[in-house]
Amino acid sequence: MKNTINIKIAGSAGEGIKSVGLMLSKSFLKASYFTFDYMEYPSLIRGGHNTYQANISLSPIWSQAKKIDILICLNKQGLKLHKDELKKDSLVIFDPETVLVEAEKPLEEKKPANNGLNLTIPLKKIATDAGGLPIMANLAGLGAVMFLTGMDIKYLFLVIEQNFSKKGQEMVEQNQKVAAFGFEFAERKYSEYKVDLQEASNKQEKILLTGNEAISLGAIAGGMKFYSAYPMTPATSILHYLASKAKEQGLVVKHAEDEISVINMALGASFAGVRVMTATSGGGFALMSEALGMAGIMELPIVIVEGMRSGPSSGMPTWHDQGDLNFVLYASQGEFPRMIISPGDVEENFYLTKQAFYFAEKYQLPVIILTDKYMAESLTTIKLPESVSENEKRSFSHEPVSPFERYKDSENGISLRTIPGQDKGVYLSNSYEHDLFGFATEEIEMRNLMVEKRLRKFETLKKEVCQIKQHVLGDPDAEIGIVSWGSNKGPIVEALKILEGKGTKASCLNLNVIWPFPEKQVVDYLSGKKFVIDIECNSTAQLAGLIRQHTGIEIKERLLKYDGRPFYPEEIVTKLAELN
Amino acid sequence: MQNKYTTPIKPTFCPGCGNFGIMQAMKDAFAQLNLPSEKIVISYDVGCNANMADFINTYGFHGLHGRSVPPAVGVKLANHKLTCLALIGDGGFYGEGAQHFLSLMRGNHDITVLVHDNQRYSLTTGQMSPTTPKGTITVSTPEGAIEEPINPLAVSLVNHCTFAARGFAGDVVHLQDLIVKGIEHKGFSLIEILQPCVIWNKERSYEWYRERVYKLENEGYAADNRQEALTKAQQQDKLAIGVFYKEEKKAYHQEVSSLDNGPLVEQAINRIDIGKLLEEFK
Numbered sequence: 001m002k003n004t005i006n007i008k009i010a011g012s013a014g015e016g017i018k019s020v021g022l023m024l025s026k027s028f029l030k031a032s033y034f035t036f037d038y039m040e041y042p043s044l045i046r047g048g049h050n051t052y053q054a055n056i057s058l059s060p061i062w063s064q065a066k067k068i069d070i071l072i073c074l075n076k077q078g079l080k081l082h083k084d085e086l087k088k089d090s091l092v093i094f095d096p097e098t099v100l101v102e103a104e105k106p107l108e109e110k111k112p113a114n115n116g117l118n119l120t121i122p123l124k125k126i127a128t129d130a131g132g133l134p135i136m137a138n139l140a141g142l143g144a145v146m147f148l149t150g151m152d153i154k155y156l157f158l159v160i161e162q163n164f165s166k167k168g169q170e171m172v173e174q175n176q177k178v179a180a181f182g183f184e185f186a187e188r189k190y191s192e193y194k195v196d197l198q199e200a201s202n203k204q205e206k207i208l209l210t211g212n213e214a215i216s217l218g219a220i221a222g223g224m225k226f227y228s229a230y231p232m233t234p235a236t237s238i239l240h241y242l243a244s245k246a247k248e249q250g251l252v253v254k255h256a257e258d259e260i261s262v263i264n265m266a267l268g269a270s271f272a273g274v275r276v277m278t279a280t281s282g283g284g285f286a287l288m289s290e291a292l293g294m295a296g297i298m299e300l301p302i303v304i305v306e307g308m309r310s311g312p313s314s315g316m317p318t319w320h321d322q323g324d325l326n327f328v329l330y331a332s333q334g335e336f337p338r339m340i341i342s343p344g345d346v347e348e349n350f351y352l353t354k355q356a357f358y359f360a361e362k363y364q365l366p367v368i369i370l371t372d373k374y375m376a377e378s379l380t381t382i383k384l385p386e387s388v389s390e391n392e393k394r395s396f397s398h399e400p401v402s403p404f405e406r407y408k409d410s411e412n413g414i415s416l417r418t419i420p421g422q423d424k425g426v427y428l429s430n431s432y433e434h435d436l437f438g439f440a441t442e443e444i445e446m447r448n449l450m451v452e453k454r455l456r457k458f459e460t461l462k463k464e465v466c467q468i469k470q471h472v473l474g475d476p477d478a479e480i481g482i483v484s485w486g487s488n489k490g491p492i493v494e495a496l497k498i499l500e501g502k503g504t505k506a507s508c509l510n511l512n513v514i515w516p517f518p519e520k521q522v523v524d525y526l527s528g529k530k531f532v533i534d535i536e537c538n539s540t541a542q543l544a545g546l547i548r549q550h551t552g553i554e555i556k557e558r559l560l561k562y563d564g565r566p567f568y569p570e571e572i573v574t575k576l577a578e579l580n
Numbered sequence: 581m582q583n584k585y586t587t588p589i590k591p592t593f594c595p596g597c598g599n600f601g602i603m604q605a606m607k608d609a610f611a612q613l614n615l616p617s618e619k620i621v622i623s624y625d626v627g628c629n630a631n632m633a634d635f636i637n638t639y640g641f642h643g644l645h646g647r648s649v650p651p652a653v654g655v656k657l658a659n660h661k662l663t664c665l666a667l668i669g670d671g672g673f674y675g676e677g678a679q680h681f682l683s684l685m686r687g688n689h690d691i692t693v694l695v696h697d698n699q700r701y702s703l704t705t706g707q708m709s710p711t712t713p714k715g716t717i718t719v720s721t722p723e724g725a726i727e728e729p730i731n732p733l734a735v736s737l738v739n740h741c742t743f744a745a746r747g748f749a750g751d752v753v754h755l756q757d758l759i760v761k762g763i764e765h766k767g768f769s770l771i772e773i774l775q776p777c778v779i780w781n782k783e784r785s786y787e788w789y790r791e792r793v794y795k796l797e798n799e800g801y802a803a804d805n806r807q808e809a810l811t812k813a814q815q816q817d818k819l820a821i822g823v824f825y826k827e828e829k830k831a832y833h834q835e836v837s838s839l840d841n842g843p844l845v846e847q848a849i850n851r852i853d854i855g856k857l858l859e860e861f862k
Contacts, residue, residue: 207861223849257683268654387855420639428640
């Protein structure tokens with residue numbers, strides 16, 4: 001009996017691969033399974049090859065897997081492109097009418113091919129026979145998958161209802177009928193291929209969402225009121241989600257003319273006292289760099305999401321990369337405190353985004369959430385988070401004395417602020433070096449005082465951050481250690497599971513707060529290890545560089561990937577096996 | 581009333597600088613409107629004009645070059661009860677930050693933008709700016725500027741500006757009146773200010789302007805017709821000052837439904853329930 005099943009849907013851009021994939025995944029969610037969904041697509045609106053992969057499991061699952069159990073192919077390229085991902089017993093579903101096979105030898109139905117078993121299903125014909133449109137062929141395919149995985153069709157029916165209820169009951173029923181016809185066709189023709197998937201027993205309430213959705217929810221929960229942005233993959237879906245909820249949640253969501261305006265507007269709103277956020281990718285962040293430093297010297301809170309994609313420059317816009325760590329660490333002229341968070345999974349996206357607002361407001365500085373295409377768009381099933389969040393306002397002056405000393409020196413480096421409209425609190429928020437009131441200064445003593453005050457604030461932040469224990473994944477006593485950061489967590493967790501099954505013990509320190517750099521925790525972790533490897537999705541091992549810079553420890557073994565694809569757990573397992 | 585808007589810092593403008601007159605007109609306008617210092621936010625550019633940040637006692641945001649308008653918009657959207665102004669120069673608004681000039685004006689954000697137009701980048705020692713006439717010799721154009729100058733009022737008039745005016749730094753009382761009208765106008769108010777720079781633009785002295793300016797209001801001009809305003813804006817021999825065009829239209833924040841119940845900054849965040857949002861992910 002199987003406890004996981006990996007299903008991939010492949011087709012051309014514009015064929016609705018993403019929406020049909022999500023419906024598939026949601027059907028399993030409703031049946032209490034956990035899923036991890038990963039998508040690949042080119043930077044095109046139509047044409048090009050798209051895939052949606054749902055890795056379904058009885059227990060929590062954190063990454064995609066290489067080998068596919070069921071491939072639904074909606075175009076002919078799919079059969080060629082995914083040949084290597086098939087096993088002998090993989091099921092390959094395609095419509096003989098649309099997928100005209102140009103293989104050297106004709107595919108023999110039902111008989112094992114070199115890779116997988118071909119199950120031809122006339123999806124379009126089924127859709128029209130059921131009274132539907134040819135475009136509903138995808139749903140016939142989903143119906144067939146429901147049968148082949150031993151699922152009750154009612155779960156798919158529920159999802160169809162959720163998806164199409166806005167378009168009317170007739171539409172719901174029509175789609176359900178097409179799905180039912182697909183189910184029945186598979187039952188009639190391919191009953192012996194039914195996969196024996198164990199029934200899900202974890203009835204805990206769950207949700208399925210992308211990293212960007214988790215960030216958006218975390219921001220709303222964290223009291224964000226103002227969001228400004230300019231569209232850029234892979235951050236754009238945050239703008240779409242928040243814009244769709246602005247009215248209901250009482251937010252101002254502003255699509256501004258460019259990223260320069262975005263961050264300047266957000267800082268204006270922050271100055272006026274509301275919690276603000278923006279999200280972009282490396283290119284947009286480059287345009288924000290000057291104002292990033294302004295947030296530093298004005299000491300204004302802001303949360304900036306930087307969703308990395310393959311660079312440099314326009315690079316590969318819809319592909320994954322972790323090449324911007326050094327960029328966000330050092331962006332903008334001069335020296336000022338900043339914080340960099342790199343959530344490892346969807347759950348961390350939610351909770352750390354919420355926390356980012358706390359840190360930004362308390363320490364009055366920019367907090368950067370460094371995420372990436374893989375994290376932003378992949379979906380993960382997590383347990384339902386707490387719906388109520390309590391937020392306390394921090395570092396505000398409630399009884400200011402005029403003239404107000406906005407940048408008053410203090411032991412922890414934090415100065416209380418007032419907001420416009422507040423009596424006796426009038427001050428100048430200044431991008432120039434300034435005195436205690438905010439007036440511009442070039443005097444030696446005041447300059448030194450302000451630089452040192454900002455540095456001291458960073459030291460206070462560092463103390464607080466270092467108290468947050470970084471989680472060590474796997475067996476902490478294992479001699480083999482992995483250091484990594486951000487979204488690599490998922491494939492590493494799955495790799496550790498595979499290794500454990502093979503009797504190899506290993507652990508991983510996956511950093512989710514990178515700056516202030518948690519030196520002590522890194523040193524403590526590394527000192528007990530006989531063997532350490534650094535895993536990153538970039539070509540220069542930027543985290544390993546940072547570790548060496550701050551601890552003097554050089555990690556020589558590296559597994560680096562920069563082809564635009566995230567790690568597959570299997571690749572990590574293979575690399576560790578080579579070294580072991 | 582005067583001291584209320586004045587900080588202890590002594591102005592550093594060059595003797596004879598147009599900024600003195602503009603600053604006076606601003607303070608007089610605030611006093612005329614009886615605005616408390618703490619209810620005013622001024623967003624400043626980088627440039628000679630922006631050094632006013634140290635001399636005017638209201639909440640201030642002294643930001644980056646060319647960027648004074650976006651923060652003013654951000655402040656207004658966060659708290660629309662405040663009076664928001666942005667100060668900027670011709671280099672900042674029509675050059676470095678021209679995208680904000682084109683975009684935020686269309687949104688009719690309720691802010692008053694005072695453009696100190698002296699046709700030079702003066703703080704950086706006198707290079708040509710977007711309003712410098714073609715052929716002008718400056719330190720960055722030793723053979724004369726090749727570009728034609730932008731006509732800010734004409735551009736504004738075809739770019740949905742709901743309050744377009746021109747003032748003269750040498751006529752403080754008239755300028756004060758324009759600033760009062762600009763603040764009272766609920767929408768994007770552009771006030772182009774002809775400003776002599778006695779150091780880097782010696783051709784256009786106070787006298788040069790006085791010989792050319794005339795007041796629109798003295799001619800029974802109605803300021804309600806874009807075409808007429810455009811004709812006035814394109815006039816070369818004489819320079820009209822006053823309100824060129826004014827139109828009542830909803831301001832941006834009045835069209836944002838989430839602000840119907842009051843300013844964003846007054847909305848509570850102490851307890852937030854996302855239960856309803858979580859439903860759709862089940």
